[in-house]
Amino acid sequence: MVNNLIEEAEKVLFKTYKRYQIILDKGEGVYLYDINGKKYLDFSAGIGVYALGYANIKFNNALKQQIDKLLHTSNYYYNLPSINAAKKITKVSGMDRVFFTNSGTEAVEGAIKLARRYYYDKYNIANSEIISMNSSFHGRSMGALSVTGTKKYREPFEPLIGGVKFANFNDIESVKSLINKKTAAIILEPIQGEGGIYPADKDFINEVKKICVESDILLIFDEIQCGMGRTGEYFAYQYYNVKPDVLTVAKALGCGVPVGAFLASEKVAGYLVPGDHGTTYGGNPFVTEAVNKVIEIYEEDEILKKVKEVSGYLFEKLEEVKSKHDIIVDHRGIGLMQGLEFSIPVGPIINKAIENGLILIAAGTNVIRFLPPLIIKKEEIDDMINILIKSLK
Numbered sequence: 245m246v247n248n249l250i251e252e253a254e255k256v257l258f259k260t261y262k263r264y265q266i267i268l269d270k271g272e273g274v275y276l277y278d279i280n281g282k283k284y285l286d287f288s289a290g291i292g293v294y295a296l297g298y299a300n301i302k303f304n305n306a307l308k309q310q311i312d313k314l315l316h317t318s319n320y321y322y323n324l325p326s327i328n329a330a331k332k333i334t335k336v337s338g339m340d341r342v343f344f345t346n347s348g349t350e351a352v353e354g355a356i357k358l359a360r361r362y363y364y365d366k367y368n369i370a371n372s373e374i375i376s377m378n379s380s381f382h383g384r385s386m387g388a389l390s391v392t393g394t395k396k397y398r399e400p401f402e403p404l405i406g407g408v409k410f411a412n413f414n415d416i417e418s419v420k421s422l423i424n425k426k427t428a429a430i431i432l433e434p435i436q437g438e439g440g441i442y443p444a445d446k447d448f449i450n451e452v453k454k455i456c457v458e459s460d461i462l463l464i465f466d467e468i469q470c471g472m473g474r475t476g477e478y479f480a481y482q483y484y485n486v487k488p489d490v491l492t493v494a495k496a497l498g499c500g501v502p503v504g505a506f507l508a509s510e511k512v513a514g515y516l517v518p519g520d521h522g523t524t525y526g527g528n529p530f531v532t533e534a535v536n537k538v539i540e541i542y543e544e545d546e547i548l549k550k551v552k553e554v555s556g557y558l559f560e561k562l563e564e565v566k567s568k569h570d571i572i573v574d575h576r577g578i579g580l581m582q583g584l585e586f587s588i589p590v591g592p593i594i595n596k597a598i599e600n601g602l603i604l605i606a607a608g609t610n611v612i613r614f615l616p617p618l619i620i621k622k623e624e625i626d627d628m629i630n631i632l633i634k635s636l637k
């Protein structure tokens with residue numbers, strides 16, 4: 245049955261993904277089930293989305309109630325869930341204002357527009373420049389793609405937006421060499437996700453911040469993957485103790501409900517005025533009720549504390565695996581965002597793991613990244629390690 249369904253799917257879906265050969269049906273806690281009832285321990289959480297795990301009762305009940313009240317209003321009116329969500333997300337992020345989007349890509353898109361607008365208003369000239377990082381990932385729309393540091397993703401779609409330059413991540417001299425009077429913003433992921441789980445060096449982040457302050461350049465942190473508790477802080481910038489001017493969020497923000505956001509300090513946010521930016525769905529009462537509930541549950545269930553408690557354990561266990569397998573060449577990461585780099589492509593290992601009941605995902609060709617739901621427990625980490633070792637044989 246599964247094969248037939250997959251065959252049917254392949255006839256009608258765009259061929260943009262090489263999917264693993266399973267059809268997922270439901271989830272509970274840190275486990276997923278396929279349509280045959282096979283159980284999988286999930287260390288990908290839908291690419292770092294399902295932070296609270298599957299079928300969280302408090303979360304699901306709040307959404308069910310909101311469905312019966314109101315899904316959508318447009319942004320011409322206020323609604324209570326979005327007011328509350330805006331208060332909560334600005335509070336936990338330490339930013340002053342938020343614009344809700346429908347995805348991570350759109351959050352990056354908004355951040356780029358904000359940077360351009362800021363520069364344009366201040367200097368009254370267009371053609372400003374943005375510095376991004378090699379091997380970064382910021383999304384697939386034309387704007388977000390323009391600042392994505394993987395040439396293979398960009399090239400087939402050029403010309404993209406102009407004025408984007410790429411520096412080497414963790415190489416401050418390379419950043420400095422690209423700065424000039426037209427530089428409006430520097431965008432980076434404090435921990436590169438898709439690029440292979442590369443945390444920024446503390447010195448690098450501090451130096452970038454210093455340059456931004458000195459030259460009045462906006463610092464944009466894309467925390468779509470590394471934010472919302474992954475590091476044990478709400479945002480990785482709080483871990484690094486270096487505050488950006490603009491922050492993008494998505495993935496875990498709605499725990500499965502599609503919602504993103506870009507946030508900014510008061511000084512910067514004010515540059516977008518009526519008519520500059522908009523969205524029909526963005527921040528509707530359904531998705532913002534999800535945001536409300538996510539943050540409420542983070543507080544009630546002390547999610548950040550839990551991440552801090554288990555992430556050291558995951559680190560130790562992965563170190564152990566690395567020390568016993570020569571094909572593993574590096575182990576990197578912070579909190580519950582860790583990666584193992586192999587000397588070989590990891591596709592076959594991941595296939596084997598899935599066969600053995602463990603869902604893992606790659607980052608690039610040679611890295612397996614570990615992005616479990618943030619409610620993961622030590623025993624479940626042990627189970628993961630056992631299946632991983634078995635799959636490496």
Ligand SMILES: *Cc1c(COP(=O)(O)O)cnc(C)c1O
Nearest residue numbers: 347348349381382383437468469
């Ligand atoms: C996933 C991701 C995006 C894109 O988010 P979408 O919701 O897929 O549009 C952008 N930046 C980073 C760092 C991401 O991990």
